[in-house]
Amino acid sequence: MDERKRDSMIAYLRHRIEEFGITPEDLASALANEQTEARYLSATGDTWTGEGEMPQWLKQAISAGQSLDHFKLAPKAAQPVPSSRPGVDWRNDPFAGTPLARQESHSR
Template sequence: MDERKRDSIVAYLRRRMAEFGIRPEDIATSLAADQARLRAVRFRDASGNTWDGNGAAPQWVVQAISAGQTLEHFAIDGAPNRHADKRTGADWHNDPFAGTRLATIRTEGIPAA
């Protein structure tokens, strides 16, 4: 961004802030509160819903757990792919669909890669 465009945007923002009575301290306080809230978040889903783990679980957590998902799946630990290098094997001995039509893989009609 060139300096002239930047100065124009800054002037516009200052004018709008004065129009609504917003002080730079108000923005700094709001940003600090948002950052503190985000640091407190312990669980997040793909839709962006969050939960700090305190109090009653929100509806999205209850639905996910009742659908068979684990709470650890939604845990935020600072690493986006915390299990990327760890491969876990599937236990097919307890597969509820083993031996049914749902377990059958059909390859006809599927183009080769």
């Protein structure tokens, strides 16, 4: 990228940062949180993201007969999506559990 385009991009980013009230601390925090998460974990707490050269602890474990899958971390579960329907308290419903309660309301 040539110097003029670079300076133009910096000016644009500064304008947008001011517009949204982003602080240098916000940027530093966001960049720190962007680090690649570990995909493999040893019993002693050593981690590897799966990128780059395989670490020595993992090479040794594999050469000793352990499988790579043994060290693989489970993916983080997605956050549950909140229901758009309001909760219903069925404790006081006289029709709960009957065929009448299972019918959809047609008055919507």
